[in-house]
């Protein structure tokens with residue numbers, strides 16, 4: 001089969017994650033699973049909550065026409081209502097079900113957002129070190145990623161972000177709490193970022209990828225993105241916090 005040159009190059013660049021995963025499996029077989037921490041793929045190693053198991057049993061037991069049918073494109077209204085309530089509480093402002101779109105995981109949420117926003121050649125800023133899939137999500141929809149380094153302590157380098165913005169910049173993706181660094185951007189940093197983005201003559205959308213929002217320790221909190229910047233969207237999922245990566249339950253929340 002004639003694979004495109006672009007896909008060959010992508011596969012070469014991304015194959016190291018799989019190689020690390022395979023190396024982890026090899027080391028686990030050699031030293032025992034308890035002695036090897038595998039940070040390659042983000043599969044949580046806790047079981048999903050009992051309430052989730054119960055809900056799944058009910059859904060799979062449902063019979064009759066339509067019980068496993070298509071749904072509205074943006075998701076079931078009662079699900080969007082529940083997600084809106086959760087996001088509203090997290091963000092400290094009223095969020096309605098019309099601000100929520102259910103997606104196939106956070107990956108689907110970012111892809112849908114890119115498809116909706118990008119014209120060919122538009123640039124999307126991503127902050128290194130970053131979740132490597134961002135490159136593919138942006139490329140899928142005709143955009144180009146522009147990598148901006150974070151500071152030595154992995155906080156936002158606002159001067160570097162400002163310098164990277166061009167007339168083609170359509171969006172910036174931030175990820176807090178961050179994979180891989182664990183960094184949480186403070187409210188002050190986010191306010192500074194908002195000031196930088198507002199300086200651009202065009203609208204630069206702030207896309208906050210937050211699947212790790214609930215996995216924080218030592219009394220840390222994750223500040224509200226909606227409070228910081230009006231042209232913002234949250235893309236997230238229940239993959240990590242409910243241990244459900246295989247179920248692909250994600251969403252986009254648009255600033256109300």
Ligand SMILES: Cc1ncc(COP(=O)(O)O)c(C=O)c1O
Nearest residue numbers: 042105106107131175179237239
């Ligand atoms: C930072 C980040 N964003 C997005 C995703 C994709 O999440 P999902 O499995 O919900 O599509 C991951 C998965 O590892 C991730 O680490």
